[in-house]
Each structure stands twice: as C-alpha cells, then as structure tokens.
Amino acid sequence: MVLGTTSGAGKSWLTTALCRWYARQGLRVAPFKAQNMSNNARVVGPAGTEGPADGAGRAFEAGGEIGSAQYFQALAARAVPEVRMNPLLLKPERDTASQVVLMGQVHEGLSRTPWRQRSAAVWPHIAQAFDELAARHDVIVLEGAGSPAEINLHASDVVNMRMARHARARCLLVTDIDRGGAFAHLYGTWALLPPEERALLSGFVLNKFRGDAALLAPGPEQLQALTGVPTVATLPMWWQHGLPEEDGVFDERPAGGGGAVTRTVAVVACPRISNLDEFQPLKRMPGLALRWVRTPTELAALAPSDWVVLPGSKHTSGDLAWLRAQGLDAAIAAHAARGGAVLGICGGLQMLGEALIDPHGIDGNAPGLGLLPLVTVFERDKTVRLRRTRFGAVQGPWAALGGAEVAGYEIHHGRTAGLVAPHAALIAAGERAQPVLPDGLGWQNARGNVLGLYLHGLFEDAGALRALFGADAPTLEQTFDGLADYIDAHFAPGVLARLID
Numbered sequence: 001m002v003l004g005t006t007s008g009a010g011k012s013w014l015t016t017a018l019c020r021w022y023a024r025q026g027l028r029v030a031p032f033k034a035q036n037m038s039n040n041a042r043v044v045g046p047a048g049t050e051g052p053a054d055g056a057g058r059a060f061e062a063g064g065e066i067g068s069a070q071y072f073q074a075l076a077a078r079a080v081p082e083v084r085m086n087p088l089l090l091k092p093e094r095d096t097a098s099q100v101v102l103m104g105q106v107h108e109g110l111s112r113t114p115w116r117q118r119s120a121a122v123w124p125h126i127a128q129a130f131d132e133l134a135a136r137h138d139v140i141v142l143e144g145a146g147s148p149a150e151i152n153l154h155a156s157d158v159v160n161m162r163m164a165r166h167a168r169a170r171c172l173l174v175t176d177i178d179r180g181g182a183f184a185h186l187y188g189t190w191a192l193l194p195p196e197e198r199a200l201l202s203g204f205v206l207n208k209f210r211g212d213a214a215l216l217a218p219g220p221e222q223l224q225a226l227t228g229v230p231t232v233a234t235l236p237m238w239w240q241h242g243l244p245e246e247d248g249v250f251d252e253r254p255a256g257g258g259g260a261v262t263r264t265v266a267v268v269a270c271p272r273i274s275n276l277d278e279f280q281p282l283k284r285m286p287g288l289a290l291r292w293v294r295t296p297t298e299l300a301a302l303a304p305s306d307w308v309v310l311p312g313s314k315h316t317s318g319d320l321a322w323l324r325a326q327g328l329d330a331a332i333a334a335h336a337a338r339g340g341a342v343l344g345i346c347g348g349l350q351m352l353g354e355a356l357i358d359p360h361g362i363d364g365n366a367p368g369l370g371l372l373p374l375v376t377v378f379e380r381d382k383t384v385r386l387r388r389t390r391f392g393a394v395q396g397p398w399a400a401l402g403g404a405e406v407a408g409y410e411i412h413h414g415r416t417a418g419l420v421a422p423h424a425a426l427i428a429a430g431e432r433a434q435p436v437l438p439d440g441l442g443w444q445n446a447r448g449n450v451l452g453l454y455l456h457g458l459f460e461d462a463g464a465l466r467a468l469f470g471a472d473a474p475t476l477e478q479t480f481d482g483l484a485d486y487i488d489a490h491f492a493p494g495v496l497a498r499l500i501d
Helices: 011-023 068-076 119-136 161-167 182-192 219-227 276-284 296-300 314-328 329-338 347-352 394-399 423-429 464-470 475-490
Strands: 002-004 030-034 035-037 042-043 064-067 087-095 097-102 139-142 171-176 201-210 231-236 264-267 286-292 307-310 341-345 355-357 374-390 403-416 433-438 442-444 450-453
Touching: 002 011, 011 030, 011 139, 011 171, 011 464, 030 068, 030 097, 030 119, 035 161, 035 433, 042 068, 042 374, 042 403, 064 087, 068 119, 068 475, 119 161, 119 219, 171 182, 182 201, 182 219, 201 219, 219 231, 231 475, 264 276, 276 286, 276 374, 286 296, 296 307, 296 329, 307 329, 307 442, 307 464, 314 347, 314 355, 341 347, 341 394, 347 374, 347 450, 394 450, 394 464, 403 464
Parallel strands: 002 171, 030 139, 035 087, 171 201, 201 231, 264 286, 264 307, 307 341, 341 450, 355 374
Antiparallel strands: 042 064, 087 097, 374 403, 433 442, 442 450
C-alpha cells in the first residue's frame, strides 16, 4: 500500500509505477483505492469484468465510474479496469457537497448523508470489493488518500489504515521533499499512528528530490533510529513522467512538446473543472503550447489560429456564473467573433448553447454563452458509457476529423438538442447547429469555428491526434514502462521484491 504524508505527495504515480513493475514480473496485478475524491473519472466495466480489453481498456460500452488514477493504474497493471478497483468515488460539486458514486453508480442517498455517517454504509461494499479482487490476483497495490494521520478523521477512516489493516498490507509512506519538512512529515505521521498501524510501515520514500543526495545524511539514519522504519528510496524530481496529476490543474506552467510553437490550446480553468486528465497528451505534442487560463487578458492575447477549450464541469451552471463574473464570457465570444476556434467538451458543450434547463434540481438553470444554437435539459439519470463512433462532415479547424473513427466516453447529466420553432429567426439566419457526430454527441456552428462534443477522450485517440496535429504523443505503454524503469533504478536493491515475499 502506498500512503502519503499529504495530498500531492506522489501516491498515485508511485502506485501506477508499482503496478507496472509487478506486472512485468509475470504476476496478476490489480490496483485498489477504497475511496477517491476527484472530478476526474473514467467509464469502466462492472464488477467481475473479465477478458482482455483493447489498449484503451474498452471491452464494453455501458458501465460505471471510477477515478481516473485507478483507471490508469489498471492499465499499467495490464488488468481490465472495473468498478471494484475504486468502489467509492466522491465528485465535489460545491465546497460542502459531493456526488457519491458507489460501485460505479451514483447513490443519491449517500450523497445526502453527512461525511462521518457514510463509513458504516460503505465499508461492507469496500471490503467485499477488495476481497474479491484479492482472490483473483497475485498482488494488489493499494493507494491511500491524503494522510493516514488525520486524527480528526481516523475513527471514520475507510481508505487509509482501516484498509491497510483489512488487507494486512505492507505500507510505503511517501513524502514530497521539495516542499520542505520531509523528515518532520514522516516522523509526525508515524508518531500519530497507533502501534499496531505503525507496525505496517515497511519503508519511507522521499519524492521530488532536487540536489545532492549525499546531503540527506544523517537524516534517514536518524529517522530509522527513531521509528525503526528504513528510507527505501529517494526519487529525483521528474517533471515529465507522463501521467496527469490526479486533482486540480496538473501544470500551472505553460507546457509543450518541444520545437517552435505554432498553436496555443488555452483551456479555461473553471473552479469545478472535470476530466482535465484528457488533455495530458497535448502537453507532449510538438509545436503545441498548452495553457490554463482564468482571465480575459489571457484570452485576448490569443491569435485566431489558437484554440479556446471549455472543458468538462461537475457544476455547469456554477462554472457559467464564474465565467461571467470574470468577464470570460465576453472574451470567449470575442475570440469566436474573430474567427478563433472554440471547443466545448461535455459541460463545456452545454455552456456553449443558449440555455440550461433544470426541471429536477440536478445542476441549475442558466443562460448559456449563445455560441451554438442548442438547449440542454438536465435529466435525473446520468449517462455513463464508452463510445466508439465516427465523425461526419466537419468544417473549419477540425475539418481533418471528417470521417474519422474515434473512441471515447460519456459522463454527463443532461440531453442537448438543436433549437426548433419558435426560434425560426435564428434558424433562418443559418444558425442551425450542424451535427458532426451521431446520437447527439457533437455539433458545430454554420461558420465552423465553434465545436461542441459530449465525447471525452478526443485527444487520447491516436488517430484524432494524428489528424489534427500530424504527430503522435508518447503512448501509455511507453509511459508505464518508463515509470517502472524509474522506480527500479531508484529503490534500494531487493526492496520491491521483498514487499511481496
């Protein structure tokens, strides 16, 4: 099990690396995170999904949701992703409320249950999911959440030490040494755990180290004398390991794949942004600069050849209100008026339309940005499925997608449709939305520079990337093997094998 002294210490990527390392030993490996809090989610199979999936894990169409980190960890483990790998997913909608997804499906009752009262209801599902996975695999690599030493939450914990005790896991505790205070974080975490939980700690890991490793002495030795736990790895800072961060905007700095920049893709970083991990391949695309923007000034500096992207949102009406408060609505409209490309994905598509109508209190009513003649009506049931589909005729900056077959996924409330009467004036003016994908998955405006898609994963599709940018991003397989090589080089000899003896 990989535990962390804080959020952002490096648990998710280290878990992914361990999944691939053990899989390369010929073992049957699966990841497991009892509870994840993230708006980055993927569509996966139901419990008990068997058989090989293709390279993207798409062995089925309908399924449930798990955190994106566990999806990638499953692929790294060469396992078919399924809901038991992350039985409880919390998707924040506001600062004080989250949508609860249990075993892949939205659970409205638990979504209304106070945090501390959920444990008794969810623990049997979590324990059963782990036990069933453990019965079918040689190695389970578990991931904790936040810190295991949050003493205010320890009694209701289901993801850290309660899970470690249930699994009888050998635990690694990782800390971000770049932030400073690493030895204090490690010792303080150890000290706040009860003795039976300290006994599960098999090693400390110093992550994101910059400088001369010789300067660490005598810190690791003194820490081991105090705790009995050895420091088993010092991992140098690695900015471009290739995995997206689990939460938040994963890189505040402008990112690009090298070479002269010919186009900027500016993703509007709304407060409730979701599924931002799908933009990870653009970070490594030659000639492309990926930026996260929050101000009208940043958008005004873009050229018409640059793209503005409205990403997915866990609270579309709330993010629309934020856009207007920042003046970004006018800046996006001005970019489109100059002929600039504007792409909306899922919640971003809904924002591009004329209105959001919410008869069931799912998200909220709101006027849209009016860049596509569409209306979205939120429905009680949530659409969660994988899709393989084909573009029809596409105009403007995305014309190269015309006729292309693409694979992706849908996760959304709401159904979107083109305007009909009594909107005859708009329709007569040529503003009818042009379908570019079947089944209501995508539209663009008559001018061709505004495109809206419900389909997530466009930039993870190798064929789509090649069509749009004439280049390939590094594959996930290359990324996973690179992670495994990295920990193999930096862990003390024999440690990884001994953890599963």
